[in-house]
Amino acid sequence: MAITLTSLADLAAHGFDDIIDVRAPAEFAEDHLPGAISLPVLDDAERARVGTIYKQVSPFTARKLGAALVARNAAAHLEGVLADRPGGWRPLIYCWRGGQRSGSFATILGQIGWRVETLAGGYKAWRSLVVEAVYDTPVRSPVVVLDGNTGSAKTEILNLLPGLGVQVIDLEGLARHRGSLFGAVGEQPSQKAFEGALAQGLQGLDPARPVVVEAESSKIGERRLPPEIWKAMVAAPRVAIAAPRAVRAGYLARAYADLTADAVRLAATVELLRPMHPGEVIAEWQALAGAGAFLGLADGLMARHYDPRYDKHRARMGAKLVEVPVEDLSSAALPKVAARVAEAVRGLIGR
Numbered sequence: 001m002a003i004t005l006t007s008l009a010d011l012a013a014h015g016f017d018d019i020i021d022v023r024a025p026a027e028f029a030e031d032h033l034p035g036a037i038s039l040p041v042l043d044d045a046e047r048a049r050v051g052t053i054y055k056q057v058s059p060f061t062a063r064k065l066g067a068a069l070v071a072r073n074a075a076a077h078l079e080g081v082l083a084d085r086p087g088g089w090r091p092l093i094y095c096w097r098g099g100q101r102s103g104s105f106a107t108i109l110g111q112i113g114w115r116v117e118t119l120a121g122g123y124k125a126w127r128s129l130v131v132e133a134v135y136d137t138p139v140r141s142p143v144v145v146l147d148g149n150t151g152s153a154k155t156e157i158l159n160l161l162p163g164l165g166v167q168v169i170d171l172e173g174l175a176r177h178r179g180s181l182f183g184a185v186g187e188q189p190s191q192k193a194f195e196g197a198l199a200q201g202l203q204g205l206d207p208a209r210p211v212v213v214e215a216e217s218s219k220i221g222e223r224r225l226p227p228e229i230w231k232a233m234v235a236a237p238r239v240a241i242a243a244p245r246a247v248r249a250g251y252l253a254r255a256y257a258d259l260t261a262d263a264v265r266l267a268a269t270v271e272l273l274r275p276m277h278p279g280e281v282i283a284e285w286q287a288l289a290g291a292g293a294f295l296g297l298a299d300g301l302m303a304r305h306y307d308p309r310y311d312k313h314r315a316r317m318g319a320k321l322v323e324v325p326v327e328d329l330s331s332a333a334l335p336k337v338a339a340r341v342a343e344a345v346r347g348l349i350g351r
Contacts, residue, residue, distance in 0.1 A: 002099070002120040003092070008129050008203045016092040016117070017085075022101045023123065031192035033094065033119075033126055034200060039077045041070040041101050070104045078108075087113060094119035094126075127192065133199035134226035140207040141167060143232040144345050147215040147314065147321065148241035150306035151248025151298065153255070153329045153337070154214050157241065160338035166345055167211040169201045171229075177221030194223045202229070210349040212239075212341075217313070237320040239344045241337065243329055245307070249298040251329040260294045270297075273305060322348060 005011060011019075011033065019036040021028050024047045028038040042050060046069050054062035085091075091109065093116060095101035106116045119125065148154050155178070161168050172178055174197045176188050189197070205211050213233060218225050225233070243251075259266055270285050281304060288297040314321070322344050326337055 002118045004120045005125060005129060008133060008199055011126075014092070014117075015090075017089050018091045020091050020093045020105075021123070022093060022095050022105050027096065027123075030190045031123075031127070031196055033123070034196070036094075037081070039081060039105075041073045041095075041105050042066065043073075046073075066100075067104070070101065071108070074105055074108050078112075082109075085114070088115070090115040090117070092117050092119060094122045097122045097124040127196075130192075130196050130199040133202055134195050134228060136228070137202075138228055139202060139205075139211070139232040141205045141209060141211040142349050143229075143236040144210050144212045144348055145215050145233055145236045145238045146212050146241070146341065147238040148243070149245075149248065149310045150302050151245075151252040151255075151329075152241040152243055152326075153251050153334060154241060156255075156334055157338045157341055158212060158214050160335060161212055161342055161345075164339060164342040166342050167205055167209050169198070169205075169211060169213050171198070171213055171216055171225070172220055174198055174201070175220040175223040177223070188221050188223055191223055195226055198226065198229065210345055212345055237348045238314075238322070239341055239348065240314075240321055240323050241326055241341070242323045243326040245299060245302055247327065247329050248302060249295050252298040252302075253294045256298075260289075260292075263289070277304065320348070 003014065019033050020039050021032045021036040022039055022041045023032075024040050024042055024044045025038060026044045028036075028040070032038070050062050050066045050069070053065060091114065093102045093106045093109070099118060099120075099122060102118045102122060106118050110116045121128075146154050146158055155170070155172055158168050158170060159173075174189075175194055188194070213229070213236075215238070216225065216233070218230055253260070259269070266289050267286060270282065270289055273285070274282050281300075285297055285300055288294075288300065324337070324340050324344055326333075329337070
């Protein structure tokens, strides 16, 4: 039996024990349904081989080979990952779109006696709902942007706000990037996976309450913000954390300890700024990095690079802005700062 999803929330409402993606590993790696596990019935090489035979020999020959490969791979999954599944197990199985791969695997599992269902339209149907959510649908809640120059502890404060009853979407967390040349946090998700995670976050919002997002440019690392969230951010009022540069430099030195501990990576990152600054400035920053003078490096980067750019960007936005003056960004002080930000957000929106 095939189920049809009419909204992103439908998937959780069905309550499947497992969601199984039978597409090839490369397809799964690019994006997949939330919580899905990868049990490919054709691996990447097998899928390419079957496709080539379909085009160059005949569809019949391709289907015959495909059936043999699916049966072989299904047996491996049954003897491996699925060996401990009980009799009442209820999985959802999906492939790309047509249903041949998911239908074949579902038939095998159904014959065992499991209550198997497939997804009508496969991954492509899910992706259509994601596109509708992030490209075609306005954000459901009033948006407030958490602003503040580099080193204002915006991300940490943002993640304290839910404990104070404030809705947030952590865009940098979803993009796995801290939003600057110095901000890489491992490998970023694909654009499709980023949009899928963002769509789920937007779907879960209470439209009667504001949602806070951190100030960003239209790209976070290599991931682009979809148009509806970007339009909402451009038009949104802002709460800005206003901290002295010396306080922010101290915070940056702590927050970016992973980067400063890697001298080669730090030097390479500073070098990326060369097209934007005179050679003597880059040399000064490299000397500070090499000497381990990270407070001085952070202060110089903010004074000559980040603060001027933040100021220009903020001036272009022209949005209503409420400042929260802060003199302490130590770990012990951040909960109090977050409480003040939450109060400012409620004051802006009145909810």
